[in-house]
Amino acid sequence: MGRHQLSLYWKVCLTNGVVFLLGSLALAFSPMRVSEQVLLSEAVVLAVGLGAMFALNALLLRLSLAPVDKVIRQMDAIRMPEPGHRLDVPASRSGARLVRSYNAMLGRLESERSTSNANALAAQEAERHRIAQELHDEIGQNLTVVLLGLKQLESRIPDDLTDELSLIRESARTGLDDVRRVARRLRPGVLEDLGLHSALAALCTDLTTVGPLQVRRIFGRGLPQLNHQTELVIYRIAQEALTNVARHAQANNVTLSLTKIGDNAVLEVTDDGRGGAEIVPGSGIGGMRERALLIGADLMITSAPRQGTEIRLTVPLASATTPDPALSIQTDDVSAAAAGHQEDS
Structure with missing residues (x-):
């Protein structure tokens, strides 16, 4: 034609x-x-x-x-058009060709952006995994050796230096705990070992240690087993949302819930903080939206001054319960590349 x-x-x-x-x-x-x-x-x-x-x-x-x-x-x-946004095709032939070409261009851009985001996020996860591994294997082991050495010295030093040695040991132990906590945040081993609910519960527990926050968690019944990529996206968005609460919200109470509503898995993080002001570029909102797009989920953020903030992630279960081979291959390839880079260095 x-x-x-x-x-x-x-x-x-x-x-x-x-x-x-x-x-x-x-x-x-x-x-x-x-x-x-x-x-x-x-x-x-x-x-x-x-x-x-x-x-x-x-x-x-x-x-x-x-x-x-x-x-x-x-x-x-x-x-930045929303996924699936298309123009209606007019009746005239020339106009129809133009609009179809424009819609095809949007489709290509969405596909390329999705692939690019998937590669970027996979590379980010691989780098986090590598850094966490180095923290655990190198810095963590070195601090463990220091603690053991200080323990051996405890019986060989004068009594007047015992208190100072105890302070040094406590500082080293605190540093070791900090390294382990950072490593856990970089690589959610609990997510791989115990599942999404346990990983989200651990996030809530960690949040209570950084300030006087009352954290409530709700896990609904009937949620099917999600694929690894979906679980990782939900975990990272919950992690970023809770981090924003701790850093910016000035809240007293926060609620994290993961429930099944209809044919969707819904993650909600709400707080009673100041609201409004924390929704700014650089607060991780852009990364949360990109992660949501990666699994075809919808991210809504509601925030008004002095009325708190609500972050709601709606994940279609139809795509969340089936593996994504292409994405898994990309993640494995990037992880292998990162491992190779680690060996070279």
Whole structure:
């Protein structure tokens, strides 16, 4: 169809040619003539003829060019279209081709963005895994050796230095605990070993140690087993949301819930903090949205000044309970690359 169809340029030229040809034929074969000194009746006929030609020309051009204006307005208005957002295909052939091409372009951009996000997030997880492993195997083991050495020295030093040695041991033990906590946050081993509910419960427990926060967690029944990628996205979004509560919300109470509503798994993190002010660029909101898009989930953030914040992630169970082979391959490839880089270094 597209190979033999006229371009928009030739359609405009032919439209103008047809209009002026019709006007010329009307003047040539009609009984109306134009005198040297134009009469009023002749002027009226000429004006009506020119008006009709202009109207017909405008109508024909509008039918061909209106989709162009529509696409231009859409491109000006949209900076990052939502997934699945498409223009309606008009009736005219040229307009239909243009709109279909534009919709196809949006589809390619969404696919490329999804692949790029998947690669970036997979690389991020692989790097977190590598750093956590180094913290555990190197810094953690070194601090353990220091603690053992200090314990051996405890019986060999004068009594007046015992208190100082105890302080040093306590500092080393605190440092070891901090390293382990950071490693757990970088690589959620509890998620792999005990499952999503236990991992979310551990996040809530960690949050209570950073301030006077009352944390309530709710886990609904009937939630099916989710694939690993979905669990990881839910965990990371919950982690980021709770981190924002601890850093920015100035809240006294926070609730984390994971329930099954209809055909969706719904994660909600709500607090009674100041609201509004924490929803700013750089607070992790962009990363949360990208992760949600990665699994086809919907992320809604409701925040008003002095009314707290609610973060709601809705995950369709149809895609959350089936593995994503392509994404798993990408994650494994990036993890292997990161491991290879670690060996080289």
